[in-house]
Amino acid sequence: MNKNKIILILLIVVIAGGIVFFKFNHKKTANEITREINPVLGSIQNIISTTATVLPKNRLEVKPPVGGRIDSILVKEGDKVKVGQILAWMSSTERAALLDAARGQGPDELKYWQEAYKPIPLLSPIDGEVIVATTQPGQTVTTTDAVVVLSDHLIVRAQVDETDIGGIKLGQKALVTLDAYPDKKIKASVEHIYYESQTVNNVTIYQVDLLPEEVPEFFRSGMNATVEFIVKSKDNILLLPLEAVHKSKDESFVYVVNSAGEQVKRVVTTGMADDKNIEIVSGIGQNDKVIVKSKKFVIPAGNTTSNPFLPFGRKRSTATKK
DSSP states (O other), rough: OOOOHHHHHHHHHHHHHHHHHHHHHHHHEEEEEEEEOOOOOEEEEEEEEEEEEEEEEEEEOOSSSSSSEEEEEEEOOOEEEOTOOOOEEEHHHHHHHHEEEETOOOOHHHHHHHHHHOOOEEEOOOEEEEOOOOEEEEEEEEETSEEEEEOEEEEEEEEEEETGGGGOTOOOOOEEEEEEEEEEEEEEEEEEESSSSSSEEEEEEEEEEEEEEOOOTOTTTTEEEEEEEEEEEEEEEEEEEGGOOEEEEEEEEEEEOOOOOTTEEEEEEEEEEEEEEEEEEEOOOOOOOOEEEOOOOOOOOTTOOOTTTTTTOOOOOOOOOO
């Protein structure tokens, strides 16, 4: 191969490489969005999120002292009751049998024995709310049957992973969101942290009880919820999106537009961060123009395949001939 052919081949390679380089950089620039923003004043929080269940703090079952038959139930679910309030009347097995026999002898005989043999009242031992009252008059009960179930007040019991329990303190503020009412945020605080752990699906968790500041009317025992424990929060601080702040070794910096319209690097001091924003402690002010670069997703032209995770896999393109 002579010298001229070698030079020609090298020239072709250089030109081809230049074209590829140009296309690559042009595509990269076209897929990049650059915008200028100002830091804003706002709030930021570090939170621990977990699942929870609405439960009675103290669940108390009112059971009869003797076996017998329920004469009447005086309360219904949702009623507020006081200590000593009569919840139901019942007859012992002996009284029920005696009244049944007297009923066959006429109303006067029945009335006599109703007055002579008094029914047994079932009293509320606490101030609380009726959460179960499904027993019906005429139903036979034993000393192991709960006629009425009471709750002193409803709480939210959260399941906290052992890796997060160190960030939970008594009195700590939290937000509760019920699955049934996702638009309602209920303020609560930590009332009790259990000392004994539990293992759920091979994960060690600790139960944490939260007391709502106000118990909504739609609260029901057994409802599932999400709890966000507020570990740390700051208000009225300078914030930037995470993608605006760059890191190099031990320093953080941003690119700002100076008075001449040029992009210059500015070292900043950062603070708290969440999944979207980061606190700027020093280095820039609220009036500085900060450069934010983000990637723009572009579907390659001519791509005829669909998402392989969709049912039936890839979509095939077929042509119909006329």
